[in-house]
Amino acid sequence: MKLISISSSKGGVGKTTIAANLAHMLSLRGFTVLAIDFDSQNSLRTHFGIPLSDTQGFVSKALRQSDWSPFIISVSNNLFVLPYGECDESTQSIFEQRLLNDSDFLHHGLQALRNTEGLILVADTASLSSPAFKALTQLADIQLIPLLSDTASMTQLPYLERTGFLEHPQSVKNFFILNQTNPRSDVCQDVETFAQNTLSKQLIGQIHRDESVLKAHSAEQSITDFNRLSAAAADIEAISDKVIDLLGLEIGTGAIYHDLKESIRE
């Protein structure tokens, strides 16, 4: 299993959008992919056609059941989602304490998946200081940190440097994505140049500000399925291929790995 964890220092920068669309794109490349939601907003599922009225998820059950794989929902034969689900505040708080204080908790939760050959897990988390992101750091192969293409996001860079997320010996698995870029805006262009200079090789891609992103979400589709010719779809494709490369994987032949639930049972 390979694990990609997605987080950010600011909210609303595109974590969930990127997690969902990266998962979709990697599945189109032939990999078996599980998108897992560690954010209590429980919004990742809305990118996979799961109705808002469907409250099922793994967090409310995780305190009683050590293996989380039974709560996985199939989206297609090689794309799966594990929603956070609805739960009350005290359950959320106990879940987060367990993530922080009991290293076996996450290990056992993902144990059945960790032994699944060829699986890519894409985890959407809240902030960089969230218990889930911290717990996942132990297991993550790469950590993706989206930044908006604006001045406010650039003011986060000194914080990211101070906290060891960039240009640091331990930051080798941290990579940044500049989201909502706009080639027609001078300010965005300046921000892009600044980000490229500061983040250097840790910046692995950009995603244009594109209405297709909003339209795809409201149509409960991936950007690629909604409009393969859109700028954002091309950007997601380029980022996915970069991620495949960073994970040391080869792009598939188009053959799809067999059902995840079957392979967990084997």
Ligand SMILES: Nc1ncnc2c1ncn2[C@@H]1O[C@H](COP(=O)(O)OP(=O)(O)OP(=O)(O)O)[C@@H](O)[C@H]1O
């Ligand atoms: N490239 C883009 N072009 C246009 N709109 C975008 C783009 N990326 C994200 N958005 C929109 O920005 C909003 C925030 O995106 P998203 O929910 O993915 O951010 P987030 O970081 O997960 O937020 P939160 O911190 O609340 O979890 C959404 O309405 C999404 O559709």
Ligand SMILES: [Mg+2]
């Ligand atoms: Mg989100």
